[in-house]
Amino acid sequence: MTAPPINVKHLGRCDYEPVWRDMQKFTDERGPDTYDELWLVEHPPVFTQGLAGKPEHVLAAGDIPVIQVDRGGQVTYHGPGQIVAYPMIDLRRHGIGVKSLVHGIEQAIIDTVGHYGITAARKDNAPGVYVDGAKIASLGLRIRKACSFHGLAFNIDMDLEPFQRINPCGFSGLEVIQLADLAKGVEIKAVETQLLEAFCDQLKFTAQHVKAA
Numbered sequence: 001m002t003a004p005p006i007n008v009k010h011l012g013r014c015d016y017e018p019v020w021r022d023m024q025k026f027t028d029e030r031g032p033d034t035y036d037e038l039w040l041v042e043h044p045p046v047f048t049q050g051l052a053g054k055p056e057h058v059l060a061a062g063d064i065p066v067i068q069v070d071r072g073g074q075v076t077y078h079g080p081g082q083i084v085a086y087p088m089i090d091l092r093r094h095g096i097g098v099k100s101l102v103h104g105i106e107q108a109i110i111d112t113v114g115h116y117g118i119t120a121a122r123k124d125n126a127p128g129v130y131v132d133g134a135k136i137a138s139l140g141l142r143i144r145k146a147c148s149f150h151g152l153a154f155n156i157d158m159d160l161e162p163f164q165r166i167n168p169c170g171f172s173g174l175e176v177i178q179l180a181d182l183a184k185g186v187e188i189k190a191v192e193t194q195l196l197e198a199f200c201d202q203l204k205f206t207a208q209h210v211k212a213a
Contacts, residue, residue: 002206003200004094005207006200008038009212010040013043015044026149030088036087036090037088039088042081045064045078045080046065047075047166048067048075057074059164059165062165064077064165069150071142072150073127074170075170079162082158083188086149087105087199088148092146101141104203105202106122106129109154133175134175138168139152155178156178156179157178157188158178163176
């Protein structure tokens with residue numbers, strides 16, 4: 001059986017809020033035959049606070065904006081040098097549940113990190129991917145009408161200092177790391193390609209690249 005298509009859009013570097021609003025619009029307006037989509041993007045520096053977010057986990061935002069959003073989870077940071085991927089999937093049509101989606105996304109990141117000879121793992125009750133207890137990727141989703149939006153943030157080669165201004169994902173003192181500090185020859189575009197291949201393998205899609213509007 002041929003894996004169903006997923007439209008992959010490379011958005012480049014875009015401000016967070018317009019992309020978030022476009023995700024909401026896409027999810028609200030999609031129909032039973034709308035193709036699933038995966039958006040790949042980098043954001044300028046921004047903190048996003050999830051539905052469960054507590055203000056005390058933002059320690060000192062400084063000049064970086066804090067945006068309240070409608071995904072699960074607590075506060076996290078997005079910035080240049082980080083791969084952000086937003087899978088917008090009709091879970092019912094695709095025949096998977098939320099746990100399977102989360103597991104598949106995490107495994108795709110674990111497999112991608114494995115290309116560089118690094119062992120990564122998931123943690124119970126702490127979505128994301130970790131290397132020796134330090135977080136290399138975060139995960140926060142929203143499900144509406146059985147369709148997913150929001151997604152993952154994978155630290156590749158970025159300024160990690162802003163993570164010190166928050167309790168990442170609500171955990172005080174949680175160490176945050178990036179792939180470029182663990183392996184040589186890390187290039188974000190190559191990692192993005194590896195991540196996309198692993199994502200499609202884990203979640204049983206065929207990627208078809210389409211132009212972003």
